[in-house]
Amino acid sequence: MTALLPLTDSSSYGNFLSPSGVSAQLVAQHSWWLIGICALIEIATLTLFFLALLRDQTKQANPSARVGYLRRPTVWIGVGVTTTVLILSGFVATSFLTDRALARIEGAEPYTHIEVIAHQWWWELRYSGWEGGAGFVTANELHLPAGKSVSLQLSSPDVIHSLWIPEIDRKRDMIPGREQSVQLMAPQTGIFRGRCAEFCGYQHAHMDILAIAEPPEQFDRWRAAQASAAPTPTGELPLHGAQIFSQAVCGTCHVVRGSDAPGYSDTAPDLTHVAGRLTLASGLLENNVVNLTAWISDPQHFKPGAKMTVNQLDPQDLRALVAYLETLQ
Amino acid sequence: MKDADPPLYDTDVPAGELAGRLSAAWSDSPGFRGWLSSVDHKSIARRYLITASVFLLLGGILSLMIRVQLSAPNRRWLSPDAYNQIFTMHGTTMMFLFAVPVMEAVAVFIVPLMVGSRIIAFPRLNAFSYWVYLFGGIMVWVAFFLNIGPDAGWFSYPPLAGPEYGAGKRSDFWAQLITFTEISALAVSVEIIVTVFKFRAPGMSLQRIPIFVWAMLVTSFCIIFAMPSIVVCSSMLIADRLVGTHFFNPAEGGDALLWQHLFWFFGHPEVYIIFLPAVGMASTIIETGARRGIVGYPLAVISIVSIGFLSFGLWVHHMFATGLPRVGNSLFTASSMAIAIPTGAQLFCWIATCWGRRVRLTTPVLFVAAFFLTFLSGGLTGVMLASVPFDQQATDSYFIVGHIHYVLLGGAVAPLLGAFYYWFPKFSGRHLSEYWGRWHVVLYVIGVNLAFAPMLALGVRGMTRRIYTYPDHAGWGALNFAATLGAGIIAMSFLVFTVNILRSLRQPRNAGDNPWDAGTLEWASSSPPPVYNFAYIPVIISRTPLWDGADAIGQVTGLQVQRKEVIVTRGLDAVPDLRDPVPTPTLWPFVAALATTAMLIGSIFKPSALVWGSIPVAVGMIGWLYPRRGKNT
Numbered sequence: 001m002t003a004l005l006p007l008t009d010s011s012s013y014g015n016f017l018s019p020s021g022v023s024a025q026l027v028a029q030h031s032w033w034l035i036g037i038c039a040l041i042e043i044a045t046l047t048l049f050f051l052a053l054l055r056d057q058t059k060q061a062n063p064s065a066r067v068g069y070l071r072r073p074t075v076w077i078g079v080g081v082t083t084t085v086l087i088l089s090g091f092v093a094t095s096f097l098t099d100r101a102l103a104r105i106e107g108a109e110p111y112t113h114i115e116v117i118a119h120q121w122w123w124e125l126r127y128s129g130w131e132g133g134a135g136f137v138t139a140n141e142l143h144l145p146a147g148k149s150v151s152l153q154l155s156s157p158d159v160i161h162s163l164w165i166p167e168i169d170r171k172r173d174m175i176p177g178r179e180q181s182v183q184l185m186a187p188q189t190g191i192f193r194g195r196c197a198e199f200c201g202y203q204h205a206h207m208d209i210l211a212i213a214e215p216p217e218q219f220d221r222w223r224a225a226q227a228s229a230a231p232t233p234t235g236e237l238p239l240h241g242a243q244i245f246s247q248a249v250c251g252t253c254h255v256v257r258g259s260d261a262p263g264y265s266d267t268a269p270d271l272t273h274v275a276g277r278l279t280l281a282s283g284l285l286e287n288n289v290v291n292l293t294a295w296i297s298d299p300q301h302f303k304p305g306a307k308m309t310v311n312q313l314d315p316q317d318l319r320a321l322v323a324y325l326e327t328l329q
Numbered sequence: 330m331k332d333a334d335p336p337l338y339d340t341d342v343p344a345g346e347l348a349g350r351l352s353a354a355w356s357d358s359p360g361f362r363g364w365l366s367s368v369d370h371k372s373i374a375r376r377y378l379i380t381a382s383v384f385l386l387l388g389g390i391l392s393l394m395i396r397v398q399l400s401a402p403n404r405r406w407l408s409p410d411a412y413n414q415i416f417t418m419h420g421t422t423m424m425f426l427f428a429v430p431v432m433e434a435v436a437v438f439i440v441p442l443m444v445g446s447r448i449i450a451f452p453r454l455n456a457f458s459y460w461v462y463l464f465g466g467i468m469v470w471v472a473f474f475l476n477i478g479p480d481a482g483w484f485s486y487p488p489l490a491g492p493e494y495g496a497g498k499r500s501d502f503w504a505q506l507i508t509f510t511e512i513s514a515l516a517v518s519v520e521i522i523v524t525v526f527k528f529r530a531p532g533m534s535l536q537r538i539p540i541f542v543w544a545m546l547v548t549s550f551c552i553i554f555a556m557p558s559i560v561v562c563s564s565m566l567i568a569d570r571l572v573g574t575h576f577f578n579p580a581e582g583g584d585a586l587l588w589q590h591l592f593w594f595f596g597h598p599e600v601y602i603i604f605l606p607a608v609g610m611a612s613t614i615i616e617t618g619a620r621r622g623i624v625g626y627p628l629a630v631i632s633i634v635s636i637g638f639l640s641f642g643l644w645v646h647h648m649f650a651t652g653l654p655r656v657g658n659s660l661f662t663a664s665s666m667a668i669a670i671p672t673g674a675q676l677f678c679w680i681a682t683c684w685g686r687r688v689r690l691t692t693p694v695l696f697v698a699a700f701f702l703t704f705l706s707g708g709l710t711g712v713m714l715a716s717v718p719f720d721q722q723a724t725d726s727y728f729i730v731g732h733i734h735y736v737l738l739g740g741a742v743a744p745l746l747g748a749f750y751y752w753f754p755k756f757s758g759r760h761l762s763e764y765w766g767r768w769h770v771v772l773y774v775i776g777v778n779l780a781f782a783p784m785l786a787l788g789v790r791g792m793t794r795r796i797y798t799y800p801d802h803a804g805w806g807a808l809n810f811a812a813t814l815g816a817g818i819i820a821m822s823f824l825v826f827t828v829n830i831l832r833s834l835r836q837p838r839n840a841g842d843n844p845w846d847a848g849t850l851e852w853a854s855s856s857p858p859p860v861y862n863f864a865y866i867p868v869i870i871s872r873t874p875l876w877d878g879a880d881a882i883g884q885v886t887g888l889q890v891q892r893k894e895v896i897v898t899r900g901l902d903a904v905p906d907l908r909d910p911v912p913t914p915t916l917w918p919f920v921a922a923l924a925t926t927a928m929l930i931g932s933i934f935k936p937s938a939l940v941w942g943s944i945p946v947a948v949g950m951i952g953w954l955y956p957r958r959g960k961n962t
Binding site: 084304 | 798800
């Protein structure tokens, strides 16, 4: 396996100047004003400077003249400085007002609570329980009810990370020892790609998170399914695969709820419903049989430095293991 | 020199003999040992300049490696480990081993000449600061070549740089490099402040100090107030890593965010420590190009001083995403916007200075135009980033990479290059070619804009910083390719620059004493200046004495010619106060720097080296300061 397998997904990489989230839209609007006015300032300053530099090039040089030709220079400089002060005051005021408006959006009653825990180089997501079911743990794909506010509890147990989904909202740093609580709302359905924005070591480049916004009813169905334990595998191959999973090294880190593998959901991604995810390895690879097989055999090829080791499995066992994982819908 | 000799004054010597006698008293002893012992500010500044240029070349090669890796999606030429070391070394080298030292280098050469002094204050300390800087730079680059280069970014945030996640000795080398740079930069700052306060030519009262000297004075104060902050935090990091303290370890009651406050309390003034000298350089070039003193001199000085003050009040804008209280953040929005006011005032002073004048479009002036064509994009994106909501979207994305490079290459390097063309006749007695200079400017402006405008767009499109590769479907390939092309053009512009310098160095020294017809004192001496700078220390009555006729410069007489002597003047009005003997060349600063290096590198491997290593340092210092009968110390 030498070539990187392409991921073909429809998720948006985001453009924070044309976003879909309400908060991000508010910021974008403010940003466009800043950019527009700053562009005008740049043009005006350049024009003034080059006028000053070039307009008198044909004039007779008069090296002995100690007095310039700009009359009342201090008045003109005063005009320039006053204009600067006025524009900047406007910026400060709009920045402050935008920040206030953002704070008001975040005051809404949240639909659900999710703990987002950033690890070197994946995302652990702990959904809180609700009337219809108990809380559960999943990884790397943040399902959100579209049009509803969701409260996120951000933390990191290792190094500093930062959650950034440009289309939905601004960055929030995740600093060990400090919890930050934020509210997020995706107004429209869709898949929005986010990523870790704070340098966090070898695989900082491959620490994406998919925000999947779906209608609330669909979100409720999804979380009900996630809350359930993994189905017991049927068929010879998946059964053999389940055995490999708990007996080989997989089960020492990964959890599959309902299986007898011990695992820890804060050490490695929870795999209870891994087959239902769109991507593998934090947004790096499309989730399909070929990629899954390749990833299990040699994670270090795709994500050098990741904690998952190379697995030299018998081809038969590898096929069985993948077949088992494919049943974890 | 024997004690019994009666003192011989310049008034006793025929004018024809004065130069010869002064040279005899001031020159370094010949040979390698004499070279190592030199305390002449001009030779030390040349070493600084050459060393900083080497580090610029090394840092530049690293930036090209980064750009090649990112020129197309999915490149795997550099491993993540190599990439992390390379971008860390690029930032560290450019900030600590190029940008600050090169500004100091120009100042160490020019400031004493500009204020009409024969020396920089504390010449031996000056030699020491150079050697410490050189040895620190060599240390970290040797570590890098041994594959133990720092890899946690030039900002080294713990816990990633801490004992648990920063494996091996990598971040220790980074932290000790900071110690080297701190020592060196603090020493130079003290020298410049004292030079400006005590060694100005008689008559150079505060309102006659050239803008560049003001800029270096404020920069030096910024260094003195900013550096202690990073002294504290890098020492805490070393202690965490080497002796098991827990300053930044939240599990034991430390705080990872504490680092960011301390680092950026230094890190933000650092930007202005690099920018303010460039402002001074551009002012000097514009004054000479327009052949008049800067319009609004008091305002220009006040804006430089207030930039210095304000630069200490905006560090939190590097931390808007960390979840600090909103009201506090808004305060820092206001202060960050406020610093644009004096910066704007400075630009308006320049425009007013040029207005109505026939400005000579020499290469230095063209580099000031390059400053406008590049720095404005950096400064104005900076104004945008002062806004909390905008910053929370843009921070840690390529928008910041574009912004900071616009600021540094546009705001600092462009005037620096202009200053290099401007003062090259002073350094070497030769002109650089104007023809190649124009090529240099044009390529530089195109390169900088082509390299960094795409980065602003990439940040808007969600590309985060410090990633070693990115996927095809992110759609970042074309803009990254353009940025790589731009970086290549910048490299070409420096190639043109190098050719220009090499061609010029083969020419005879025929630039003349004052080739630009400038007004400030450094041009009152010959180009290049003699080792004693001025045969007679000048006395001035205006800010631009060379433009005010032959009788605008007086001469101080009555200094000894057989030993090195200078005039010390009073801080405010520059009234002569006393004659002062000048320290002689000596090997001790070099020895002390070697001992300091041994102590600091030793401490990376054995913390106890700080204890036993301080003994040779003490010996070096005692030797350096030991009073000798009949000799200047």
